[in-house]
Amino acid sequence: MTHTVKEIGTALGMDVLGAVSLKVTGVAEPAVAKPEHLVIAMTPEFIADLPRGAARVAVLPQDTDWQDLGLEAAIIAPRPRYAMSGVTAMMDPGQGWANGIHPSAVIDESARIDAGVSIGPLSVIGPRAHIGGGTRIGPQCHVGADSVIGADSLLREGVRIGARATIGERLFAQPGAVVGGDGFSFVTPETSSVEQARRTLGDSGDTASQSWARIHSLGSVTIGDDVELGANCTIDSGTVRDTCIGPGTKIDNLVMIGHNVEVGRDCLLCGMVGIAGSTRIGNNVVLAGQTGVSDNIFIGDNVITGGGTIVLSNIPAGRVMLGYPAMKMDGHIDLYKRLRRLGRVFDDVAALKKAVFKSSQSE
């Protein structure tokens, strides 16, 4: 990952100052940087740490006096957090996998493998699967029958794609991600206690035993371009049509997307988010960690939830939500303040009762 300061500036469209032919071989935090390291110092804290390390070049916000910090060169980032994206992409050392197709991989002879594809040891590519050009498939992955993975994708170790999935370009799938497990869809011969409890909001009715018949998943999963799938996440197949994930959507570790769900474009679904079957999520939605969303509901464009939000009903576009059950974030904050004053109000009511009713009985 060796680059000169000038190469980095040119590639990322950022101004470079000083000894621009200096070479860097990696990235480190300011205080522990060695002379060969590039430092990304986006905050006053990181900038203050620079003299503690041995960095000679740093990515810095505009108007930073880099010479005063003892640096020999500087790369100037107008929006430092965004600069992290370009710099880390350039300096990523990767997983150290060999190129080419490992002889231990089990590839069906009917699979179509485009140019420049790497397939790691002990991976399995099923019948008629199609792997787009430049895609790197890591060790111990599985791509099922008739599935398509677009060009320039990266599948980390142990990713599992079932049959008939359609995935766009530049998929980035973390270890253990699962696409195309069967949906969790069961039905009883008679109206079930759950259907009954939903209708009555609480009465599960006659409680005789019931056994569950499986509804098979005949659909698969369709995923747009530029999607990320987190480690050990699971995206279930649809019942008749495909479960759909829109382009640009990023999905974190241990997220679950149920059958028939439709997620729009450019969403962020953070760690451990769960979306139950047949729910629709708009575009540009951000669900914080451990947010849960009920089945068969709708979340509008640009909705944001806070951590642990439990969404039991539709949310209109643009709302910022928090809590269990989800409410608007400002309302939740007001409620929480009131709850902290609840003891005092209870005391007030007791005093009022005593004054008004001359009641001496303890409440």
Place this chain on the structure above:
Amino acid sequence: MTHTVKEIGTALGMDVLGAVSLKVTGVAEPAVAKPEHLVIAMTPEFIADLPRGAARVAVLPQDTDWQDLGLEAAIIAPRPRYAMSGVTAMMDPGQGWANGIHPSAVIDESARIDAGVSIGPLSVIGPRAHIGGGTRIGPQCHVGADSVIGADSLLREGVRIGARATIGERLFAQPGAVVGGDGFSFVTPETSSVEQARRTLGDSGDTASQSWARIHSLGSVTIGDDVELGANCTIDSGTVRDTCIGPGTKIDNLVMIGHNVEVGRDCLLCGMVGIAGSTRIGNNVVLAGQTGVSDNIFIGDNVITGGGTIVLSNIPAGRVMLGYPAMKMDGHIDLYKRLRRLGRVFDDVAALKKAVFKSSQSE
């Protein structure tokens, strides 16, 4: 998966009408169906969509005027949702795996493999394991030493079964499901801060450091017939006896069942449910997504929880629960309505104080 309309009706015990020798090769949603597709139109919305597609035959509720919809044949489903089970089972195209035992599978010579078993590429079957007749084991699975998997089961890619598990017939395990990880059970030489905090409900006592000694899991896991295990779920081994999952119970993706847990028969444990160690769950219990259940408690038969319910104490049979901590659903709904009126009541109390006590101090 080609079947005639008549074959489907006969197999599922449903009446067929019209051109019953028509053949269908797959299932599609009404609006996008091609002439070779069977459509399952269970709702007025789906029925209204029929003319937009090219379907010639549909599964319909009783008393639907199928000829008026332009269909050539109809299959009449008395309970349409239940019909989904039979129809999808018949039309399931499966994963496209080859039959037989793949040469790359690593099968211990002492394993017992019954007739009609398929084992996918790069799977591992341990010493003395027993795979029942007709069972299909997918790619990259693992079945540990001395484990038994009943007949006619299906293990999707990457399922991992540890040693000494006993699993009934017709197991359906989704990709990445783990059975028989060790229980999470640790103990300190002295009374731990957790034991102390539980006893006192909040005082963790002396906060000196403590290190954790591992209690090994000597038990394994016993699973009844007709159980489903979701993608990347985990079922831990018991400490001395086995963790037990009753027959007919369906477990969704990313569910965790702790050590020593006993789950009864015909339960539904939806996505991301967590059940901590040594808890007992009755029969026919339905826990909605992200429900969490504490260790060492009991949930009675036929209990239903709503999404995200956190269960910290026992629940008697038949209850429908919601919230954190769990309360009866109707009580939770009442409470939630009251919380929305809390601001008004605070105002009322302030006004009352002013009127009664002539108090002018701000509350």
Place this chain on the structure above:
Amino acid sequence: MTHTVKEIGTALGMDVLGAVSLKVTGVAEPAVAKPEHLVIAMTPEFIADLPRGAARVAVLPQDTDWQDLGLEAAIIAPRPRYAMSGVTAMMDPGQGWANGIHPSAVIDESARIDAGVSIGPLSVIGPRAHIGGGTRIGPQCHVGADSVIGADSLLREGVRIGARATIGERLFAQPGAVVGGDGFSFVTPETSSVEQARRTLGDSGDTASQSWARIHSLGSVTIGDDVELGANCTIDSGTVRDTCIGPGTKIDNLVMIGHNVEVGRDCLLCGMVGIAGSTRIGNNVVLAGQTGVSDNIFIGDNVITGGGTIVLSNIPAGRVMLGYPAMKMDGHIDLYKRLRRLGRVFDDVAALKKAVFKSSQSE
């Protein structure tokens, strides 16, 4: 696992009484024990069950009249729960794996494998990885390039370690655990709606579409000695420096540790705990199941949370917390009691209003 009673007592430093040369071959619960089984009877209930089984020897609390229970020998445990650790470790039958390196494992020729290492079938060891002496790597595991795993570790089936991880001695990793997936870190060219909503506590501002640029993870993961990783848990790589897990910390199934997180020593992170990016957790912290912790905050030493606690802000050392959002456990219990009385207080306020204001309007 055959041992005499005397051998067990000597190894664990516990007193033995009676026929100390009796041999036991396994452990069972009292009521179902066979003559060759050792029984661990720590509670009055288990002790009462002893006569129902055929055990000849039991681990018992001090001052138990073992002869009266029909036993031929006894092992006396001063703290019975702690005795579970030593006894179960001695009697653990293990996974039944063969010793040595399986010929189907794919081991890079530059990897360094110390003495006494076992590597199971179909595992992959990457370039320059170093496996410490006595470590057992199960079937279908992956150890990435340049990663180090300390001596005497155990990796169950399908564990996945990415590149450049540094792991101490005696790691115990359950099936499907993932170390070193990339962090979930994305940035928009302009200020994002999430940054905006956080600043304003609820207003996501202009809702124009935005696409997410990936910040790559250049760091990896550092894990101390004596750490346990649960089944299908995920520990993400750091952005520049490593994500860190302190020595002695035990992590349960389906836990997620985000990028840059620092977890101290001797913590217990129970099932489904999620810790978002860049958060710091002190020493000796115990987070109960499904606890969620926001990004970029701090949890002090010795903190304990109850099940399902959602932590949205810093917690000082020593606190015991519960609820959503987290509050001190005793305050949460008080609040919950008040909420149950809320209906009565609402009635009181209505009655007061009627009495004071002569108001007849319904509230």
